Every structure is written in C-alpha cells, then in structure tokens.
Amino acid sequence: xxxxxxxxxxxxxxxxxxxxxxxxxxxxxxxxxxxxxxxxxxxxxxxxxxxxxxxxxxxxxxxxxxxxxxxxxxxxxxxxxxxxxxxxxxxxxxxxxxxxxxxxxxxxxxxxxxxxxxxxxxxxxxxxxxxxxxxxxxxxxxxxxxxxx
Numbered sequence: 001x002x003x004x005x006x007x008x009x010x011x012x013x014x015x016x017x018x019x020x021x022x023x024x025x026x027x028x029x030x031x032x033x034x035x036x037x038x039x040x041x042x043x044x045x046x047x048x049x050x051x052x053x054x055x056x057x058x059x060x061x062x063x064x065x066x067x068x069x070x071x072x073x074x075x076x077x078x079x080x081x082x083x084x085x086x087x088x089x090x091x092x093x094x095x096x097x098x099x100x101x102x103x104x105x106x107x108x109x110x111x112x113x114x115x116x117x118x119x120x121x122x123x124x125x126x127x128x129x130x131x132x133x134x135x136x137x138x139x140x141x142x143x144x145x146x147x148x149x
Contacts, residue, residue: 041109043068045117046075061092061106064115074123082107083114 038054041064048069055064061080065071078095090107097105109115 039109039111041112042114043117044114046072046119046123047117048072055109060109061094061115062097064109065094065117071117072119074119074126076118076120079118081116081118082109083116084110085112 037057039057040052040054042052043064044050047065048071050068053064053067055067059067061082071077077098078093080092080094082090082092084090092107093105097103
C-alpha cells in the first residue's frame with residue numbers, strides 16, 4: 001500500500017512538471033476554508049500592505065485594496081493599473097467609482113492579475129525635496145567641518 005501511494009505521488013509530480021514548462025505560471029486557484037475558491041493576485045504601489053494576496057474569487061478591486069489596509073494618502077486612485085496575464089493593461093478610475101458608486105467602472109479580478117496603485121505627482125515632488133534636503137545637510141556638515149579645521 002505504501003509503495004502504490006508513493007508511486008501515485010511520483011506520477012502526479014511528473015504529470016505536473018510535464019504539463020508546465022519553467023517560467024509558465026498556471027492559474028492560481030486555491031480551495032480555502034469552507035470550500036471558498038481563492039485566487040492569487042499581486043498588489044503593488046501606494047497601499048498600506050503591498051504583496052501577494054489569496055482572496056476569494058468573488059472579491060473585487062475594492063475588497064483587495066481593503067484587505068491590504070487601503071490606499072496610502074499619496075495614492076492616485078484615478079490611475080490604478082490592472083495588468084492581466086495576457087499583458088493586457090486596464091486603467092481603473094477608483095476615484096470616479098467613489099464619487100458615483102457606478103460598479104461598471106470596476107473590473108473583476110482574475111487569477112494572476114497584477115494591480116498597481118500609482119503615486120501622485122505630489123509624492124514625486126516630496127521625494128525630490130527630501131533628497132535635496134538630505135544633500136543640503138551633508139554639504140552643511142562638510143562646510144562646517146572644513147571651517148573647524
């Protein structure tokens with residue numbers, strides 16, 4: 001019995017390695033608790049907790065963002081990008097959805113989707129100002145050190 005069980009496991013492993021070539025990403029469906037079908041999606045950008053999420057297949061974009069703790073203050077919600085496995089890029093305007101409540105503006109999630117929440121222009125400006133501030137501090141320390149010598 002142990003021999004036949006181990007043979008079955010090896011056969012399944014060989015079937016999997018033959019079915020998918022290295023670099024292929026099969027659709028990510030997972031059976032969760034209470035027999036809920038889960039999908040795996042990636043969330044990047046200006047959200048509280050970016051990462052890979054296994055969410056119920058019934059979840060939408062708003063549910064995903066909520067699972068990640070919501071968008072950061074710097075998020076540009078009128079320019080959220082959803083990239084499908086077939087490389088299709090879909091622009092979603094969550095800001096407009098929040099104004100109107102029109103669910104037709106939201107796109108259903110699919111396994112393997114990548115959701116990118118971009119940052120605002122103010123965020124880029126704040127980053128540049130922060131770098132300039134750090135450079136100014138270093139220059140001031142160097143100038144003060146030279147004056148003391």
